[in-house]
Amino acid sequence: AQSVTQLGSHVSVSEGALVLLRCNYSSSVPPYLFWYVQYPNQGLQLLLKYTTGATLVKGINGFEAEFKKSETSFHLTKPSAHMSDAAEYFCAVSPNTNAGKSTFGDGTTLTVKP
Amino acid sequence: DAGVTQSPTHLIKTRGQQVTLRCSPKSGHDTVSWYQQALGQGPQFIFQYYEEEERQRGNFPDRFSGHQFPNYSSELNVNALLLGDSALYLCASSLTREGRRRELFFGEGSRLTVL
Numbered sequence: 001a002q003s004v005t006q007l008g009s010h011v012s013v014s015e016g017a018l019v020l021l022r023c024n025y026s027s028s029v030p031p032y033l034f035w036y037v038q039y040p041n042q043g044l045q046l047l048l049k050y051t052t053g054a055t056l057v058k059g060i061n062g063f064e065a066e067f068k069k070s071e072t073s074f075h076l077t078k079p080s081a082h083m084s085d086a087a088e089y090f091c092a093v094s095p096n097t098n099a100g101k102s103t104f105g106d107g108t109t110l111t112v113k114p
Numbered sequence: 115d116a117g118v119t120q121s122p123t124h125l126i127k128t129r130g131q132q133v134t135l136r137c138s139p140k141s142g143h144d145t146v147s148w149y150q151q152a153l154g155q156g157p158q159f160i161f162q163y164y165e166e167e168e169r170q171r172g173n174f175p176d177r178f179s180g181h182q183f184p185n186y187s188s189e190l191n192v193n194a195l196l197l198g199d200s201a202l203y204l205c206a207s208s209l210t211r212e213g214r215r216r217e218l219f220f221g222e223g224s225r226l227t228v229l
Contacts, residue, residue: 004156032216043118043204043220044157051216090156100147100208100215101170104156 002027002093006105014113019063019078021108023091026072030096033074035065038088038107047089050074051096061085086112116141118221120205126227127195135190135224139207145215146188148180149204151223157204163188164210192226200228 007022025031032051036044048059055067065076074091088109094102119138127133139146145164149157159172163182182188186207192199202225206218 034218036220041225043222044206045220046217049217092156097213098162098170098215099218100145100162100206101159101172102147102157102218103159106154106156 002031002095002103004091004093004103004105006089006091006108008108009106010109010111012111012113013081015083016080019076019081019085019110021076021089021091021110023065023074023076023105024072025074025091025093027093027095032094032096032099032102033065033067034092034094034099034102035059035063035074035076036090036092036104038090044090047076049099081110081112083112083114086110118205118207118219120203120221120224122224123222124225124227126229128229129195129197131195131228132191132193133195133226135192135203135205135226137188137190137205137207137221139186139188139205140219143207143209143219144186145208145210146182146186147206147208147218148188148190149206150174151202151204153201160190195228197228200226202226 035047050067058064091105092102147162148160151157162170166182202223205221208215
């Protein structure tokens with residue numbers, strides 16, 4: 001069984017400030033972990049993923065996340081927010097054999113203030 | 115390189131009707147997963163097709179069924195529509211390699227409204 005908890009359904013930051021979106025997961029098997037971004041009326045775009053190897057993963061648009069097994073966390077960060085980062089962000093976990101069977105969190109809406 | 119394409123993009127049905135949604139996977143991909151995303155929620159896994167068979171299923175009733183064709187494209191069928199079936203239906207494709215599927219590519223979705 002898998003589950004994802006995204007702490008904070010809404011996060012607001014100023015342009016240029018640090019972005020931190022929190023994700024905790026549970027999984028009965030070794031996991032794959034993902035962050036996706038969704039713009040209004042669009043599908044999901046993969047930001048980054050952890051499958052194996054290095055626990056600090058870098059993604060597109062300056063985002064990165066660190067897999068911390070002991071804390072069952074996979075928080076998403078970006079050093080400096082841009083207006084174009086405003087969107088809905090989803091954390092997801094899957095078994096490490098099948099990304100297609102992912103369990104998603106409820107999402108975090110990121111607002112970026114000028 | 116064509117990504118995942120879904121049709122139709124929007125549709126409106128009434129309660130009790132049936133609907134078919136279609137998905138063409140990303141070029142080179144052989145596995146299709148379907149998700150339902152209700153308003154304000156994260157996507158929920160419906161089922162996954164590989165080699166023309168349903169391989170995994172989430173917690174959805176039998177009213178939800180699917181099919182995969184030899185060209186890897188897929189259909190999602192929903193019978194006896196309920197108001198609660200109103201949602202964005204997302205198709206995601208992946209490549210099965212050595213028994214693993216490491217990444218998903220999502221389509222733009224089909225927005226179903228049930229009146």
